[in-house]
Amino acid sequence: xxxxxxxxxxxxxxxxxxxxxxxxxxxxxxxxxxxxxxxxxxxxxxxxxxxxxxxxxxxxxxxxxxxxxxxxxxxxxxxxxxxxxxxxxxxxxxxxxxxxxxxxxxxxx
Numbered sequence: 001x002x003x004x005x006x007x008x009x010x011x012x013x014x015x016x017x018x019x020x021x022x023x024x025x026x027x028x029x030x031x032x033x034x035x036x037x038x039x040x041x042x043x044x045x046x047x048x049x050x051x052x053x054x055x056x057x058x059x060x061x062x063x064x065x066x067x068x069x070x071x072x073x074x075x076x077x078x079x080x081x082x083x084x085x086x087x088x089x090x091x092x093x094x095x096x097x098x099x100x101x102x103x104x105x106x107x108x109x
Contacts, residue, residue, distance in 0.1 A: 005063030006040055015072055016043040016057060017064035019084045029084075031101060034068055036078035046079060050098060071095050 004018035016035045037043035040057060047055045064072070072080055072095075080095040 003062040004057050005060040007063050014040055015064045015069050031081045032084045033081045034072040036072045
């Protein structure tokens with residue numbers, strides 16, 4: 001089961017964080033995905049609509065950190081990922097839009 005959690009914001013919206021196995025064959029072993037949505041159900045629906053069908057949030061064992069919340073709130077899509085940290089190691093990898101993980105072409109500007 002994937003570790004994950006959520007944080008309810010003062011305006012009533014939520015940020016959901018999930019540690020998932022990578023959906024891509026050439027992608028890293030595990031990823032941390034952050035989703036900003038109206039509620040937990042809508043956050044999971046956003047991921048399922050992108051093709052991550054077996055995504056569930058059970059409990060709140062790994063909620064998003066304040067830095068992660070800031071990152072997803074400042075991203076225009078509200079849906080980002082990066083390699084999952086291994087053993088609590090300090091990581092300097094930047095966040096990526098979800099289309100970079102799923103191999104989808106960027107939307108025309």
